[in-house]
Amino acid sequence: MIALLLRDLKLAFRAGGGFGLGLAFFLIVTVLVPFSVGPQSSLLSTIAPGVLWLGALLACLLSLDRLLALDWEDGSLDLLATAPLPLEGVVTIKALAHWITTGLPLVLAAPVLGVLLNLPVPGYLWLVISLLIGTPALSVIGTFGAALTVGLKRGGLLLSLLVLPLYVPTLIFGAEVARRGAIGMETQTPLLMLAGITAATVALLPFASAAVLRINLR
Amino acid sequence: MIPDLGKYADTVLSAYAASILLLIALVVFSVLRGRKVRAEMEKVEQRMSRNG
Amino acid sequence: MSIATKANALWEYANPRKFLATSERVLPFFWITSAVCLFVGLIWGFFFTPDDYKQGSTVKIIYLHVPAALMAINCWLMMLAASLVWLVRRHHVSALAARAAAPIGIVMTLIALATGAIWGQPMWGTWWAWDPRLTSFLILFLFYLGYVALWEAIEDPDTAADLTSVLCLVGSVFAVLSRYAVNFWNQGLHQGASVMRAGAVTGADTEEKVSNIYFYPLLVCIVGFVLLFVALLLYRTGTEIRARRINALLARERING
Numbered sequence: 001m002i003a004l005l006l007r008d009l010k011l012a013f014r015a016g017g018g019f020g021l022g023l024a025f026f027l028i029v030t031v032l033v034p035f036s037v038g039p040q041s042s043l044l045s046t047i048a049p050g051v052l053w054l055g056a057l058l059a060c061l062l063s064l065d066r067l068l069a070l071d072w073e074d075g076s077l078d079l080l081a082t083a084p085l086p087l088e089g090v091v092t093i094k095a096l097a098h099w100i101t102t103g104l105p106l107v108l109a110a111p112v113l114g115v116l117l118n119l120p121v122p123g124y125l126w127l128v129i130s131l132l133i134g135t136p137a138l139s140v141i142g143t144f145g146a147a148l149t150v151g152l153k154r155g156g157l158l159l160s161l162l163v164l165p166l167y168v169p170t171l172i173f174g175a176e177v178a179r180r181g182a183i184g185m186e187t188q189t190p191l192l193m194l195a196g197i198t199a200a201t202v203a204l205l206p207f208a209s210a211a212v213l214r215i216n217l218r
Numbered sequence: 219m220i221p222d223l224g225k226y227a228d229t230v231l232s233a234y235a236a237s238i239l240l241l242i243a244l245v246v247f248s249v250l251r252g253r254k255v256r257a258e259m260e261k262v263e264q265r266m267s268r269n270g
Numbered sequence: 271m272s273i274a275t276k277a278n279a280l281w282e283y284a285n286p287r288k289f290l291a292t293s294e295r296v297l298p299f300f301w302i303t304s305a306v307c308l309f310v311g312l313i314w315g316f317f318f319t320p321d322d323y324k325q326g327s328t329v330k331i332i333y334l335h336v337p338a339a340l341m342a343i344n345c346w347l348m349m350l351a352a353s354l355v356w357l358v359r360r361h362h363v364s365a366l367a368a369r370a371a372a373p374i375g376i377v378m379t380l381i382a383l384a385t386g387a388i389w390g391q392p393m394w395g396t397w398w399a400w401d402p403r404l405t406s407f408l409i410l411f412l413f414y415l416g417y418v419a420l421w422e423a424i425e426d427p428d429t430a431a432d433l434t435s436v437l438c439l440v441g442s443v444f445a446v447l448s449r450y451a452v453n454f455w456n457q458g459l460h461q462g463a464s465v466m467r468a469g470a471v472t473g474a475d476t477e478e479k480v481s482n483i484y485f486y487p488l489l490v491c492i493v494g495f496v497l498l499f500v501a502l503l504l505y506r507t508g509t510e511i512r513a514r515r516i517n518a519l520l521a522r523e524r525i526n527g
Contacts, residue, residue: 169451
């Protein structure tokens, strides 16, 4: 299991793909927002938590189609399916590798980009906490979407269409935690809901992803 | 014949028009596709029974 | 008849031939009754119900909005049930019925959204508000789109049926989750579901009831929409079965010669 995780991480580092690309995308989205809504700092600090959450979500989405596609193409997915490790474990590892290469860098970059958007000071802590708790759910849900579309020629757009509605609850609660934190309201309720969603998706969704992958590998 | 809809006439009429149009479109498309598929199936079945 | 034989009789319709023959027989009934109900209900509602003292004549939109919204949700539930049947019992008719239902659900969702927007313009002063109910319907619409897109994208019919079924199950969970999330996120403008409240029929609920004058034509319209849904569903499922048969025949033809 750990060997698989290390292999995935190594591949991601060498290809440079998920790692740099997601971060660059996040940066560009954040930089473009002031150009589109105007430079008033009061407006920017109001929308900063939501924009940062949306940027992180889209950056996450961007790297999903590579999550399983490469292994599918070179046939290593077939090997993994016949390996002693259950497929549920494989997809969990895949999601974890995706989170380490995409989600974690986004969490670390978010406070830096928050400066660009005049994020209020108490917001930084809550932004990082909400992203730290929320992004694993994004990776796991994304793995499910990637498993659904893995055999398709042009799966990328379809993947976004399938995954985005599934992201709605995570986005709502995650952005709500960051927003409330930024204006100094209590954040307990949305934070608990967010943690609940992450826990539930991490625990249950790998079964669906593995089932879907088995169908696709038939 | 048409009842007095007051100042909301446009609202009510456009809601009815939009909904009924959508419903009719759905039925028409379903029936058109159904007819096409049915005709094609008969064609294929006939060809099969002639050849096979 | 015992329950077991009854259940067996139900499963007989999972045989495509039997399904086609039976649906052919009952379809005219559903087409005609749905047309009659919709005609009567809409005419009754449109011409013979008084204006509401607050909403004026826009209250007449209820005869389209409420049944469409009901069917939009029920259609998804039906797809969920059909997906489960497909996953558990592998009846092809079931998977094809779920596929046939999705576009109906899309149109119903569109009608509910469109009539809602048109009604909202004079009543709330805006076409669109990010109200929980409206937002949930928009999300439901996205789920329908994704579901249909997945069906269209996959070539092998059994794989497509499997994958869309799993998507339908997972999507249902997330749709419910989104409903709660959206509720939490914004308390809305939309009135509660006033139609089905018991008070609406007995007249005991004074505050937000739909009174009997509006309720009976509305009931007829709902019945009409349900019948129309059944008719369309049976018809479209028949179409899907025939399309599958064409593909199967063509495949056999290719193998043989």
